[in-house]
Amino acid sequence: MNRALLEKPFEPSQIKQRQGKFGHILDYVEGHVVTSRLNDAFDGNWSFEVVKYRILKDTDEVLVLGKLTAEGVTKMAFGSKEIERSKDTKAIISLGDDLKAASTDALKKAASLLGVGLYLYSDQRPNGKPEEGKSETPDKGLPKGNEKNQPGPKNEPSFEGDNGSRLTNKQLAMIFAVGKSKGLQTKEIKDKALATFNKNLNFLTKAEASIFINALQAL
Incomplete structure (x- = not known):
């Protein structure tokens, strides 16, 4: 590449x-x-x-x-x-x-x-x-x-979740758990969220968090 x-x-x-x-x-x-x-x-x-x-x-x-x-x-x-x-x-x-x-x-x-x-x-x-x-x-x-x-x-x-409200603590924990299981560091996970959604990880909606989790699982 x-x-x-x-x-x-x-x-x-x-x-x-x-x-x-x-x-x-x-x-x-x-x-x-x-x-x-x-x-x-x-x-x-x-x-x-x-x-x-x-x-x-x-x-x-x-x-x-x-x-x-x-x-x-x-x-x-x-x-x-x-x-x-x-x-x-x-x-x-x-x-x-x-x-x-x-x-x-x-x-x-x-x-x-x-x-x-x-x-x-x-x-x-x-x-x-x-x-x-x-x-x-x-x-x-x-x-x-x-x-x-x-x-x-x-x-x-x-798409899973309520599209209008902030992601839950459970979703946030899942994001880090899945990301780290794929060999990503905390900063790399946050950078991916920023690049994907153009916003800080903590400000994702429930729907966006579900999509991000699926994307991480597909890595």
Whole structure:
């Protein structure tokens, strides 16, 4: 595995910006840029598939659990996208586009577990206004690469737990137990949670904690 190429920083022109929570400006790269990096690193011999997805009515968002496989190594990550609605009628504009965007988010986070753009997740600083020429709008759509499956009208999976509340102490203990059984140190487990969900481990919801436990078990 060409870790040097996977972890190589992106060109400044490839890095976009968007507004995150609490007014912070976050750096990110578009899905096609990550796809290109994976193609270069693995000579196109990689695959991505959506394992599960769910539409959350309470939070008005879609959740996707994606699986990236390359050279016998599998990484799973969670992606999400707020459902876009018409300002006038509040009707959903395109649920398909929202699911594709969540899939892209999952792919990028799974790729970060291989080192692709990982530094962007660990260095999110409140930089003020976006730099001139950089877009605040994340890309939609599943990147054009070797993805195998997209979310479809198959049996809708169920994610465990209450999606709106914080993870339980039992789930937190399970996360560390599973992670350490896979040879991970405490810091590595926390870093994986940050890379996967873009939030501190202690702030995961019950649903996210369940997904993270499943992802750790799959390592």
